[in-house]
Amino acid sequence: MNEPDFQRINRRLTVFSAFIFFVLAVYLFQLFSMQIIRGAQFRKQSQTISQRSERIPAQRGEIFDRNANIPMVLNTNTFAVTVTPGEIARDELPTVMTRLANILHIPVSDVEKKLPASVRRSFQSVEIRSNIPYEVITALAENIDELPGVSWHSKPMRNYVETRSFSHILGYVGDITKEELKTFYNKGYTANSSIGKAGIEKYYDELLRGEDGSEYRTVDAKGRLIESGTAVIPPKMGNNLILTIDRKIQELVEDALGERIGAAVVLKPATGEVLALVSYPYFDPNLFLNDNGNELYAKLLHDTRNPLLNRAVNASYPPASTFKIVMSTAILAEKAFPPDKKVLCAGEVDYGERIFRCHIRRPGHGYLDLRNALAQSCDIYYWTVCRDNLGIDKMVEYIRSFGYGKSVEIDLPSQADGLVPNPVWKERRFHEKWLGGDTMNMAIGQGFMLASPMQVANMVAMVVNSGVIYKPHLLKEVRAPGTNELVFEKKPEILQQSDVPREVFAQVRSDMRYMITNGTAQVPLHNTVVQIAGKTGTAEVGRKDHWHSWMAAYGPYNAPPEDAVVVVVLVEAQNTWEWWAPYATNIIFQGIFANQTYEEAVEALGRKRFASVGRTRQE
CATH class of the missing domain: 3.40.710.10 (DD-peptidase/beta-lactamase superfamily)
Structure with missing residues (x-):
């Protein structure tokens, strides 16, 4: 090999070594950036991915007459019962559903409708019943060892202080339907949302509904709880409405x-x-x-006097x-x-x-x-x-x-x-x-x-x-x-x-x-x-x-x-x-x-x- 060829090969090796060194330097810098500079950001993202959120329903705003002294519509706290089906062994699920239905005094079929086969391996909680009296919650607590996956939480409920002729003005709320959810999904409504069905409750629903909060719990890949600590974003109550009505x-x-x-x-x-x-x-x-x-x-729909009609x-x-x-x-x-x-x-x-x-x-x-x-x-x-x-x-x-x-x-x-x-x-x-x-x-x-x-x-x-x-x-x-x-x-x-x-x-x-x-x-x-x-x-x-x-x-x-x-x-x-x-x-x-x-x-x-x-x- 003559000297010009040797020099040419040597230059190639130098360039290749410099390229390898550059790639390693970029790689090491990226590792340093991910672990040190942006480490907290990625840890937060990974934690978010492994978190399960539970909705905390917001209280709707209150409604007053023009004098704004005593509310015509307000909220009361009741209880809602939920089931996390993934926490229940497959062979135990029918027994748990039967026990739960007996305590809630509802047909077993009502619980089964809430827990179809498609959700029975899910670790997302499903609301079974709301507006549950305290005595029933006490009965659930006494039998909790026989009710795996069953829990309850406080849920605000509408209380119409003024009824009678105020009903056509104020309206009422109810659980959102599938058709309504298709229309309002992009506005933050979920399958568990309550929504105005008539009157002021419906017309001004977005002003009244507030913003739901969230409770975050860290879970594994299957959705099972792996940490006892939680992070909570509190709900925001809806706006209060003052009506022209005296x-x-x-x-x-x-x-x-x-x-x-x-x-x-x-x-x-x-x-x-x-x-x-x-x-x-x-x-x-x-x-x-x-x-x-x-x-x-x-x-009411079949009442010949048509009480739902605002004449x-x-x-x-x-x-x-x-x-x-x-x-x-x-x-x-x-x-x-x-x-x-x-x-x-x-x-x-x-x-x-x-x-x-x-x-x-x-x-x-x-x-x-x-x-x-x-x-x-x-x-x-x-x-x-x-x-x-x-x-x-x-x-x-x-x-x-x-x-x-x-x-x-x-x-x-x-x-x-x-x-x-x-x-x-x-x-x-x-x-x-x-x-x-x-x-x-x-x-x-x-x-x-x-x-x-x-x-x-x-x-x-x-x-x-x-x-x-x-x-x-x-x-x-x-x-x-x-x-x-x-x-x-x-x-x-x-x-x-x-x-x-x-x-x-x-x-x-x-x-x-x-x-x-x-x-x-x-x-x-x-x-x-x-x-x-x-x-x-x-x-x-x-x-x-x-x-x-x-x-x-x-x-x-x-x-x-x-x-x-x-x-x-x-x-x-x-x-x-x-x-x-x-x-x-x-x-x-x-x-x-x-x-x-x-x-x-x-x-x-x-x-x-x-x-x-x-x-x-x-x-």
Whole structure:
């Protein structure tokens, strides 16, 4: 080998040695970095991988009325029983399940459903039963040696202090379903989560639910506990909600409606705040928290009176003669017919091979102008003027401007849109042409026209506010638990705005007041505490001696909108007819403005007046 070849080989060996040295240096540096510099980080990761977490459920936020003094919904601590199936020998599992079922006083099949074959080797705990009384926990503790894998922990449970008519407002909670979990999984919900099912509990679930905590335990590769020490991340309680509801007014309205199937609304027109929202019949949300909650729910679903239905916002009815408030506004705004010009009411009118009868006074009202037609609720006046002078297109335009036919956007999970029919709708729905008789029916809130009590309340609010409807809402404030710090405050939002001149609304308010002092409601709405303005309504339902009874009113008359309240009462035709809505309305106004309970209001107004409530249909 000559010298140049030797030098060339020597250079190659040098380069190769340098490369090997570089690789070793990088490797040693990486080892040093992993063990010394980033050792703590990797130890933490390895520990996390070998940890099993147990969920610590958070307490939901409490719910208060507008006075924020006593909670209407709070939490109580109960016990939940869990089983870790992997800790039970395979041949012992049937015996353990039987023993556990006997102590819990439930069928063995209920335990077996919770522990299907797919989870019986798992070391993740499975909740078997919640809301367990202390005596049962004591029995479990006494037999714990015969119940391997069985344990229990404290679990917060909802306690609805206010039930009855509050149930449709507050709603209730329940275990999350598979379908709900698919929807809300990305928002942190788990298979063991509780979730709002109705009312405020559902609509504001994310504000109320809080953040679950965790308890971490170190386990081996099979999930078995290998360390006694634990790390705990405490849960965070949900926010507290302050509602617009006034507990005292709610109870007053509930008593005034009584055990009559129907609904009632008390609304602040200047802000949209709902002071009371009553629907009867109601239910007890605490019943759903029991072990047989599903059975009770099914029973309520099959109740013909439909107690789960919130009739105030989620049911639709013909608004009847309360609707004449809209028609009066349209007639005045469009100058469709002179308000002082009179129309003859002879008791009936022949139109389209059919006789339309003014059912208030069979002999007829005689000659009436607009103000007296509203006061006496004369159908023939509105039939004639709306059909011949206003027309269906203008009628629909004004009806929709009052918010009918669409959602009121109240902060509840669901609500009825109602129905505003028109010629196109009828053609598509029934394949029939719109007739003059359809226009006449619509003019008095009958026929196909449908509305919820809340929509009728919004109609009155627009008149009071001279052309503005604010979104009705139940949430007033959100406050942090513990500190009571203000998190959010609800501000009024415009739902609907009209370009009708203010003087038109002023005239309608005047006519509504005249209806109380000189019209069909002067007896039931007589009140010396507050001046009331409004309109009665009696809706036909096709049954003899059965009608829906309506009253839509506000007071004080001529007060600024911020000082007024709107009251709407509906008594369904399912009840024995007694024309109760206007009487209930008067009791509500009396109680609110005289600061009285139901009993005190009835006493102040005179019990004899209510004892002599007539059964003759009026408007």
